[in-house]
Amino acid sequence: MSETNVDTESESDHARRIDTEPTEPPTSETAATEELEGSVSIAEPDVSDAVVERVQSVIDGGGLADGPEVRAFEDEFATYCTADHAVATSNGTTALHAALEAFGVGEGDAVITSPFSFVASANAIRLAGATPVFADIDPETYTLDPDAVEAVLKRRSDIVGLLPVHLYGLAADMPALNALADDDDLFVLEDACQAHGARIDGERVGSIGDAACFSFYPTKNMTTGEGGIITTDSKDVAQRAQQFVNHGRGQSGTGGYEHLDLGHNFRMTSIAGAIGSGQLERLPDFNEARRETAAYYNEHLAELPLETPTEPRGYRHVYHQYTVQTDSPAERDALAETLEAYDVDSAIYYDTPIHQQPAYESLSTAAASFPKAERAAETVLSLPVHPGLSDVERRTVVKAVTDHYTSQ
Incomplete structure (x- = not known):
């Protein structure tokens, strides 16, 4: 053992608000x-009656798309992670994709990630136009082995960032990975899709790298049905991610038809935001x-x-x-x-x-x-x-x- x-x-x-007491x-x-x-x-999955009431309130109000419930959830989740900004998305994969786009990842770039994970982590790198480069894992933690990452960095010059996966609810060795990234001027994007609330020396994932992504799929530690979110302390990364998930629109809001850049519709719904706020409390x-x-x-x-x-x-x-x-x-x-x-x-x-x-x-x-x-x-x-x-x-x-x- x-x-x-x-x-x-x-x-x-x-x-x-405490809905249930742990046994x-x-x-x-x-x-x-x-x-x-x-x-x-x-x-x-456990969705309380209080969340059902919140959802019904959204439905009764008629504003089902990306609205105030999403903005509130973004603020609450950023606060939970002690991050300055949060950008909600339609799922964890779109969060990873949008975050990579916000970092400017594209053709000719390579990002190191784990081969032992759900495929979305590597898929997001490819969807952003870059190449996933794998490094082996630590067999005790199942997360990226910093020594294996360092070996990759020594033989490749096209690496622009690291995408460690916090697998099964345990954070990767972020102190060592951040140190490697600092030495080579790389970004670090945490795949925290399975690690809501995990910590290293008291610091929650979501605020340890340059940005982090979470999933709210029904089996996760908390859910919005489907949904995702990006957390970051960088105002620029947050603004570029927000623009990308909303058809490349400017920051004036969801309305209007001025599209500053290419983007997707990766927005979270108000129903998902309402569920997320209730789940975050629990x-x-x-x-x-x-x-x-x-x-x-x-x-x-x-x-x-x-x-x-x-x-x-x-x-x-x-x-x-x-x-x-x-x-x-x-x-x-x-x-x-x-x-x-x-x-x-x-x-x-x-x-x-x-x-x-x-x-x-x-x-x-x-x-x-x-x-x-x-x-x-x-x-x-x-x-x-x-x-x-x-x-x-x-x-x-x-x-x-x-x-x-x-x-x-």
Whole structure:
């Protein structure tokens, strides 16, 4: 098992309204008296009645497009990340694309990113006209290995930026990556789509690089249905991103037909903005519930022959996924089958590294080998960790995993 240092500090004081109280891990007494759950889902979005009322208010008002609810959500999310600016978008991929455009990325440029991630991170680089260049991961954290990034920088002169992915809810090694970027005058764009509220030495992702992007897909730590956002301290980056997501219009507002540059319609809807404000209020509690479940799993899976998630000292993991690693691909598949037999959902994020995807066969970087990323893709498995899990459901997950190994 990997060494962990799970920080159980509560963020509840930061919440403006608390809808749910996180549950405590079960005691031995309750474990002995309660039965196991029949079915445990991998994700379970939680939208409160208060959010439904906000959405109904938007619908009743008739202003469904990019309106005041979006501006309010942008301000609230920027404040949460301690960033100066935020630009809401239609999803996490469009946030990444717009941010890269705002940095001026284009043809002839290259951006280093991880081969072990959802494909959107690399796709956004290509959509901006540049080339994604991959560097291998740290096998303990599954995030970009700064040494691998440095090796790429030494052999290529076309790199203009770094796009580290904060995978599974754990931030990448931003201090080391920022130092490399400073040495080569590169931008750093955080892909924080899975890491809402994650921290390094008390600083939240979203304010550590030059800009950051978040996704609000339904399975994320908070949701707007579909949606994304860019955070940055740079007024210029924020203005260029805002212009790009709104058909290249000027900054006078969403109306008018003066288009200063090429752009897309990547705008967030007012309905999504209203949902986002309500979800952001609950995010500290959502994250605390995820961390409590992770601590419960860490304790009860500690003696089993599989790797549980690492949380480096000074880091705060928010467990978008609780991902274990087995000794072999066959063992991973066998564990997934056992979980299925117990009616416990599991998932593989991600079973094919990006450089091995069919859509990347034509890229010169696709021929490279990234053994740590490839090994992770063959052996990782994510267990249910969403904040809606009950004590009984958590015990069901632990029993399924434990029975798999003790029955062999």
